[in-house]
Amino acid sequence: MTHKLFSNRWLMAAVLLVLPLVLQSFGNAWVRIADMSLLYVLLALGLNIVVGYAGLLDLGYVAFFAVGAYLFGLLASPHLTDVFPWIAVMFPDGLHLSLWLVLPLAAGLAGLFGVLLGAPTLKLRGDYLAIVTLGFGEIIRVFLNNLDHPVNITNGPKGLGQIDAVSVFGYPLSKRLDLGFIELPSVTLYYYLFLTLVVVSVVICHRLEYSRIGRAWMAIREDEIAAKAMGLNTRNLKLMAFGMGATFGGISGAMFAAFQGFVSPESFSLMESVMIVAMVVLGGLGHLPGVILGAVLLAVLLPFVLGGWSIGAAFGLFLGCWVALGTAQQVIERVGKPGRIGASFWGQHTAHLGMAVLVIGITGVKCYEVERDVRMHIGDVVTIAPYTFRLNSLDEVRGPNYKAVRADVQVLRDDKIIEILQPEKRRYFSSAMAMTEAGIDSGFMRDLYVSLGAPLDDARTEWSMRVYYKPFVPWLWGGVLLMVLGGVLAALDRRYRK
Numbered sequence: 001m002t003h004k005l006f007s008n009r010w011l012m013a014a015v016l017l018v019l020p021l022v023l024q025s026f027g028n029a030w031v032r033i034a035d036m037s038l039l040y041v042l043l044a045l046g047l048n049i050v051v052g053y054a055g056l057l058d059l060g061y062v063a064f065f066a067v068g069a070y071l072f073g074l075l076a077s078p079h080l081t082d083v084f085p086w087i088a089v090m091f092p093d094g095l096h097l098s099l100w101l102v103l104p105l106a107a108g109l110a111g112l113f114g115v116l117l118g119a120p121t122l123k124l125r126g127d128y129l130a131i132v133t134l135g136f137g138e139i140i141r142v143f144l145n146n147l148d149h150p151v152n153i154t155n156g157p158k159g160l161g162q163i164d165a166v167s168v169f170g171y172p173l174s175k176r177l178d179l180g181f182i183e184l185p186s187v188t189l190y191y192y193l194f195l196t197l198v199v200v201s202v203v204i205c206h207r208l209e210y211s212r213i214g215r216a217w218m219a220i221r222e223d224e225i226a227a228k229a230m231g232l233n234t235r236n237l238k239l240m241a242f243g244m245g246a247t248f249g250g251i252s253g254a255m256f257a258a259f260q261g262f263v264s265p266e267s268f269s270l271m272e273s274v275m276i277v278a279m280v281v282l283g284g285l286g287h288l289p290g291v292i293l294g295a296v297l298l299a300v301l302l303p304f305v306l307g308g309w310s311i312g313a314a315f316g317l318f319l320g321c322w323v324a325l326g327t328a329q330q331v332i333e334r335v336g337k338p339g340r341i342g343a344s345f346w347g348q349h350t351a352h353l354g355m356a357v358l359v360i361g362i363t364g365v366k367c368y369e370v371e372r373d374v375r376m377h378i379g380d381v382v383t384i385a386p387y388t389f390r391l392n393s394l395d396e397v398r399g400p401n402y403k404a405v406r407a408d409v410q411v412l413r414d415d416k417i418i419e420i421l422q423p424e425k426r427r428y429f430s431s432a433m434a435m436t437e438a439g440i441d442s443g444f445m446r447d448l449y450v451s452l453g454a455p456l457d458d459a460r461t462e463w464s465m466r467v468y469y470k471p472f473v474p475w476l477w478g479g480v481l482l483m484v485l486g487g488v489l490a491a492l493d494r495r496y497r498k
Contacts, residue, residue: 020191021182031187035259037299038194039252044279044295045201045288046248051277052286053214054241055221057130059273060117060137064246066144066268067113068106068253073160073263074153075102083152099166102254110250111243113140118242122235125224137273145265159264166193166258173258190259197255201248205288208244217241218286271315278318316363324356347490354482361475365447370469373453377462384469388412389450392420394463402428402435407463409439409450423465425452447473 023030043065050058074080075097081088087095097105117136121129148156165174165186173189208214216237219227228234257263279298283290298318327349334341374382376391383389392408404426411419421439428435441448453464 016195017192020188024185024188028185028187031185031191033300035187035191035194037296038191038198039256039259040276040279040299041198041292041295042194042201042248042252042255043276044283044291045198045205046245046252047276048245048280048286048288048291049205049208049217049248050241050245051280052284052291053209053217053221054238055217055285056118056238056241057126057277058133058242058245059130059270059277060133060135060140061245061249061276062268062270062273063117063137063140064110064113064249065253065256065272066140066263066265067110068250069257069263069267070144070154070160070253071106071109071250072102072254072257073163075105076164076258077160077162079155079160079162096164099168099258103251106250106254107247108250110246110253114242114244114246115239117246118239122238134270134273137268138270141265141268144268154265157265159262159266160257161262163257163261163263165261166190166255168193190255194255197251202288202292209286209288213237213240221286275315278315278322282318282322316359316367320356320360320363323352323359327352327356342493344490344493347486347488347493349486350489351483351486354479354484354486356479357475357482358479361472361479364472364475365470368471370467370471372467374465374467375456375462376465382467384467385471386413387448387469389467391463391465394461397424399426401430402426404437405452405460405463407439407450407452407465411441411448419446419448421448421450423450423452425454445474445477 020031020034023034043061046064047058047061050056050061075095078094081091081094117133121132124132144154145157147154148158154160165172167173171177173193174186176186177184177189216227216232219230219232220234220237224234256267260267275298279295280291281294282298283292283294298315331349334345370384372382372384376382378391378394381388381390388411390410390412392410395406395408397404397406404424406422406424409421409423410417411421419441421441423439424437426435426437427433436451436453438449438451447470449468451466451468453466456462456464
């Protein structure tokens with residue numbers, strides 16, 4: 001058993017070491033995605049200490065990420081020497097601190113902020129703790145956004161640029177490394193640095209989990225009153241959890257700033273915190289392999305299946321899938337038990353499934369809408385997803401107080417015309433003002449529109465046009481209908497008719 005375990009570890013190590021070499025053959029963008037995934041794994045491991053081990057719901061974890069990023073940005077960019085002349089006198093060549101000094105500083109400062117957050121929240125639990133930590137995360141972001149006057153410390157919404165790249169043993173990771181038989185680009189070098197930090201973090205988390213402190217955290221998570229009755233100092237243990245988890249966020253933030261070369265407050269929004277919490281919950285609270293897998297899935301794989309990456313898309317898809325899988329699990333468990341199942345049970349879970357479908361639909365509509373500007377002559381076609389738009393004709397028309405050019409655009413699906421849209425470019429007589437009237441699809445299960453821009457030639461035969469398509473609209477109606485059906489089923493239960 002031990003031999004098999006170690007052989008699996010060696011196989012995993014070999015895969016992780018070779019992965020960037022394989023990815024860079026498809027382009028550096030893929031290695032960059034792997035780099036960001038490792039940073040998210042580092043963040044998820046840190047939050048797992050707070051949420052997974054100690055059971056403290058922290059929705060402001062991104063604040064520690066921001067603290068580490070801005071610390072590195074200030075210490076490795078010309079901002080401080082440009083703003084404060086006395087610093088320029090002390091450091092005429094600028095502040096260029098080494099990685100080995102910045103990492104403990106970032107970890108220490110973020111840990112201090114974690115203790116400062118934990119101290120006033122010791123008596124809070126559950127939703128109340130979540131609300132306070134959420135506010136803390138937003139306060140840090142607002143401070144970073146406004147600390148550009150009266151003294152310019154963070155450069156406000158413009159952010160910090162010209163941040164130095166990390167140097168390891170004097171070699172800057174921003175340069176390619178030629179090994180003779182292979183050339184490693186900058187993103188691959190950062191990959192190996194981030195992988196090293198993740199491996200060290202996993203070892204630390206694993207040792208913490210089975211230590212006396214880790215077992216004490218889990219006792220607090222299960223029942224804080226019982227843990228206190230057994231003699232545990234819950235105050236110090238909770239502060240230690242906040243501080244220890246925050247150090248991982250600070251280190252990840254410092255690496256993020258070095259990797260990006262630029263930081264701004266927009267990179268540390270509430271959605272980032274929610275995403276990191278989702279990674280921990282998806283993988284399983286307190287379960288290290290699951291947390292790592294959850295971070296990778298939400299950071300990369302799931303949004304890429306649908307063709308685009310965004311924080312909102314990842315969180316929305318995760319939330320919808322989480323509700324759907326939870327509903328399915330409850331139904332399977334109940335069906336396997338003896339006894340009659342009431343209509344209210346089926347109504348409740350049908351409504352839950354409808355909510356999951358609705359959340360996925362809203363995410364798809366918002367995050368995967370397509371808006372394209374095109375140039376079209378009469379007879380030209382443009383295809384967006386399953387629809388084909390054909391410019392059939394251009395006609396001049398007159399209204400009561402305007403004259404216009406009206407386009408006749410056929411919308412086809414599977415070579416069949418399903419709609420004809422007629423956008424207009426109007427010019428009103430009274431104001432000589434040009435206005436665009438879009439042609440909007442009237443279909444119940446579609447959301448399409450086409451608008452006319454401006455003529456692109458003197459003969460007015462070629463026009464700029466904007467074509468717009470929203471997917472997942474049927475999911476919205478499907479979710480609503482399932483929720484209505486769930487309400488009807490619940491109302492049919494005999495217990496509600498007495």
